Amino acid sequence: MFTIELKVRDYECDLQGVVNNARYLHYMEHARHEFLQARGIDFAALAAEGVDLMLTRVEVDYRRPLRPGDVFTVSVRVERVSRLKVCFVQEIRRADGELMASGRNYGVAVRNGRPFRHVPLLALSEA
Amino acid sequence: MFTIELKVRDYECDLQGVVNNARYLHYMEHARHEFLQARGIDFAALAAEGVDLMLTRVEVDYRRPLRPGDVFTVSVRVERVSRLKVCFVQEIRRADGELMASGRNYGVAVRNGRPFRHVPLLALSEA
């Protein structure tokens, strides 16, 4: 499975002293883009050409809060869910293996405001 | 229904030129906290006392992208889902009424690392 390792940055924590809920989406986005890059799909280059990889839905379960100094991994696995859409199945685990959050994040490729069959994206799914 | 009005700030947009997906969680969080404040529940004051209102799960559907200059509303409605947990049902609508995103965001109150029955939170649900 594709995995990146990150470390909590203090500014990512909010006044409760733990990582803010929206940051988990940032972590997962960064892992997806690194994964796409490793598979030859460049998010920024596509955007410059008018092809936008966009989320249609996110589902995130928060299990335990990430705290200042925590080192963690973010994983990415892709499932095909329809003719146009994929689901990025993602987990955030602390360095000790503890599951901190898990996500099912659905995405499509969009050109001129319309979803279309972006073959490299759809080919990422294992099935 | 409780509603706040906001305007997209350019720095909230990413290299695709539209509001980044994680920002919608920020918009929804801000609306929730304003809603809680209006009901006499102060998120920051509670955190300072050791009571953390935390999300356990978010589900967000992205319908249409918010763009630079867009004015929009974020609404909040509360459903009770278990003895300890509530669901904040939220919509983001552009000023012309178009639905941009909707969310079902589940929360609990936590003290000493454990969810507990925070009566004012649970009393927010309409039912």
Next chain:
Amino acid sequence: MFTIELKVRDYECDLQGVVNNARYLHYMEHARHEFLQARGIDFAALAAEGVDLMLTRVEVDYRRPLRPGDVFTVSVRVERVSRLKVCFVQEIRRADGELMASGRNYGVAVRNGRPFRHVPLLALSEA
């Protein structure tokens, strides 16, 4: 003087319980872009045409920390500092008038990687 009013959002605060230092740059940027818009200069539309309004330097003095719930204003005034460059002189004041932060933020217009004389930008200065 051009001024906008904002309110601290809880997610803008960090683990010290006050607004994080980088957020003040966001507040000042948003005020500048609203100011530019009011003067007929559209930051996002220019970027889409290949004209980037960019900062070359920021100087920010932090006087007192903004806290959860604070309402504040951000002002903008423009000074011409060279043939190509302007300085946005900005203040952040809490609703009670207290000065929280002040900034001198220098900007130029860039096209094809080079600063150029963008007449509407340069005409913003009062002198």
Next chain:
Amino acid sequence: MFTIELKVRDYECDLQGVVNNARYLHYMEHARHEFLQARGIDFAALAAEGVDLMLTRVEVDYRRPLRPGDVFTVSVRVERVSRLKVCFVQEIRRADGELMASGRNYGVAVRNGRPFRHVPLLALSEA
């Protein structure tokens, strides 16, 4: 000199397609906190004890924009500037050595709303 290596995350870029100006403050903050940690000063632990390390002023010169995919380093060096205050002298360099931004960021330790002589902080300066 103390240095950390980071990589631009796409969400840190704004609609101009380059890293947003406020993000440089985040990069510099993260480098400072890692530096402090390496010297035995824990920013988050201090905040929990009521000691806040706070910036009083930042000066950042933006030389060249960081772009999606860029790998870069952030350095930290400390100068003593008064009885209570230090200056973090920081540089952001792209992996090829190009200087992207430099900062002079002034900080003090604050307890009960007042700056005080925090000996470990003041001892960080080389002089």
